[in-house]
Amino acid sequence: MKEVVLLLTACVLFLLLPSSCQAARQGQDIRCGACRALVDEMEWAVSQVDPKKMIQTGSYRIKPDGTQSIKEVPLARSEGNLLELMESVCDRMQDYGERMDAVTNRKSYMRIRSRNGEAMDLSEATLDTRITGSLKFACETIVEQNEDELIEFFSHETENVKDKLCSKRTDLCDHALKIPHDEL
Template identity: 40%
Template sequence: MNLKSVLLYIASYFVFVVDSKRADKQLYCAVCRALVDEIKWSISQVDPKKTIQVGSFRVDTNGNQAISEKPYARSETHLTELMEGICHKMDDYLQTTDASGRTSVVRTTSRTGKALSLKNLSTDKESKKTIKFYCESIIEDHEEDMIGLFKREFLPEIEKAICGDIVSACTGDHLNIPLPTAAAEEEGENLIQDVEGDDDTEEDDDNLSELDKEEL
């Protein structure tokens, strides 16, 4: 192999690495945004009349601790319980790449039970492990800050506050582009195209390198 070929090979390798890192950052951002959306939706499903008893350090004249009731939704208990299982929601997402080469995630199951079409979208089930890993990494590193924000009833730019400021997963340009959504399935249409792997044999990838997380 002559010098020119070697240099071309090296250049191609670095282009591949850069493109891969860019795709990983795009996916990390998309997972964060999907996570925020899932938390918001889960909070909206709580009965507003549901309350939780909260103790106080104050005691009455008889020495009894004062107990009050507050809405369950957005309470510390609610949000802590929600964070513990929210990443299971990522099982309903797959990675996809649009025509411009931008990597993102798309929900493959409707919250209302309606079948969704993934026509013209290439997906890879192996990426589901990465999607869940990214979600769990975000929760592990930023759960306390996220709970603090979601306690607030009004926070119009929650996606920017979390995925942009706290997690540093997304830029302003990323946040300006809506996450892709799947349309309702048409009769006789294939739901998923270009999928490899078998869900029945999928196992959690405990060996996913922590470097993935550190590099992000």
């Protein structure tokens, strides 16, 4: 009797394993896609702020030597501006659709609405509110759990933020998965 139960348990696990592996991979794809879209949206939003605008940061208290520790930093990359951008960046996940990569057989996410009103090629994209909802939820989770890392990366101009943040720092994307460095 024990052997029959063990055999049935093994069969059930064997049948469920592929679907659970597929669900885990799909979750990984959404988290990775949300991170990469988040980076694109943050970089774009930072680029829209006038680079000449500066903001004073530091303390207005006067030190014993009579000086203040105030410095000017670009507004676009100030902590206050970045925090403000992070409050609304996940709302832009509604502008993304899903596509299946023929080479890797994995899902990736692409912008389906242009920022400037130009027509876009949507032939490879799947448009679905469940997808945008999942991306938005994943984005909000990433922002909540990685706020300090996001501020660290975006407060300085850094190259390959997608790879550094999404793969190396947070492990949201597979290191082995080669995702093209696309400009959305």
